[in-house]
Amino acid sequence: MxxxxxxxxxxxxxxxxxxxxxxxxxxxxxxxxxxxxxxxxxxxxxxxxxxxxxxxxxxLVHEGPLPDAPSPRERVHEVLKRGGGAVLAAHAADPELRAAAGRVGVAVLGRVRPxxxxxxxxxxxxxxxxxxxxxxxxxxxxxxxxxx
Structure with a gap:
């Protein structure tokens, strides 16, 4: 739709x-x-x-470390609450964090992009x-x- x-x-x-x-x-x-x-x-x-x-x-691209939270899913949700749609790979090295980002559609980027x-x-x-x-x-x- x-x-x-x-x-x-x-x-x-x-x-x-x-x-x-x-x-x-x-x-x-x-x-x-x-x-x-x-x-x-x-x-x-x-x-x-x-x-x-x-x-x-x-x-937005969230450029720094992901916010602290009890779980990877909640850390990604904190990015979403700030208008973020992408994070930098350097701050999302943990496989569980990357998986949580992928499930919701948050892009993991090698560098900041416009x-x-x-x-x-x-x-x-x-x-x-x-x-x-x-x-x-x-x-x-x-x-x-x-x-x-």
Whole structure:
């Protein structure tokens, strides 16, 4: 099912000019379109719409050690709660940690790479409230974290 993720501001990259009242159309694990929500609603009339407060943009690369937690799964979840969609291999050497990351779709990278919301790209998104808290993380088109 196609899903439109909508927010008051949508950023293709975190340093780009945001799209006001924007959206990202996600089909499966890929981004189908990015733009003003009104245009996306017209283009995809039967899509499910998820509305997020604040700003929606690409999921982040968590560059440091994964946060402390009792289990590898919980350490990965802490990354998701911060809008992370990827971690660095240097900080995820433990096989159990890598397995936990893989189960939820967190990428393990050899080095930091730029993140962007781009058509046909993998649907890895993060939504942040005005106070900077991550309210949702989407990886490969799946909602993997949502703050209540």
């Amino acid at each position: 196609l899903t439109l993720h909508a927010a008051p501001l949508v950023c293709r990259t975190w340093d780009a000019e945001p799209i006001a009242d924007g959206g990202v159309a996600v089909d499966g694990d890929r981004i189908a379109a990015v733009g003003p929500l009104a245009d996306l609603l017209e283009r995809f009339p039967g899509a499910r719409v998820r509305r997020w407060p604040g700003t929606l943009g690409p999921a 993140v962007a919301v781009a058509e046909t790209g993998r649907a890895d998104l993060a939504a942040f409230a005005e106070d900077g808290r991550c309210v949702a993380t989407v990886l490969g088109g799946r909602l993997v974290h949502r703050r209540a």
